[in-house]
Amino acid sequence: MRLRVPDVLSLQQGETRVFQYPTAYGDMQGFVIRHNGELRAYENKCRHWPIPLDYGDGDFYFASADRIVCKTHGAMYDPATGECDSGPCAGQSLTAFPLELTGEDAWVEVPEP
Template identity: 45%
Template sequence: MSEQTAAPICRSAELVDGGLGVRFSFERNGGTLSAFVVRHDGKVYAYENACAHIPVELDYRDGEFFDLSRRYLVCATHGAYYAPETGVCLGGPCAGRRLAVIGVVEHDGAVWLQDPDPILKPLN
């Protein structure tokens, strides 16, 4: 990823374990996709912001991706819940399916897209 086109998704400090996620969008294959990044058990994970059941955004309020226990990602519309470290649906209408993984890496105090092809466009 060249430094001229690269932009961090967020600062590492913005992601608290089990806390609010950060929404972002990026372009891939000519389309813009909505996505999010969260921290779980000290690691960052990113997924397309689309339920595996019907592709609606998961968060019921901006950045609210975890359930009340802070152990699972949850779809506010369908109640499907997902393992944060794999994106696999553990229960709900899409059990066994998974969220689409977005490759990210954490370094230099920030979270970055790992895939060199997409161009990051943060949501406002």
């Protein structure tokens, strides 16, 4: 299913817009991040433990390392690919969602519930 995530065009480097989507197991979260001029969408779930990457604050980007970080145990993910290159789940990847920009909004393709 496609979800509209509003006002992503204004995001600056490392800024994110969190969105919710329904699954068979309840609502899940994803986020859109701007990184080096590109917008990407990922599931907000660490590959180490099935918990959110942030602390519910929508803050995912660790600028000095140029990485998306899991705040619980410090896994680092490349914002361009979603691949974890440091931490307990090194070699695994965030789940990425296809994203299409329309005007100032993103349309993100998430799995059907």
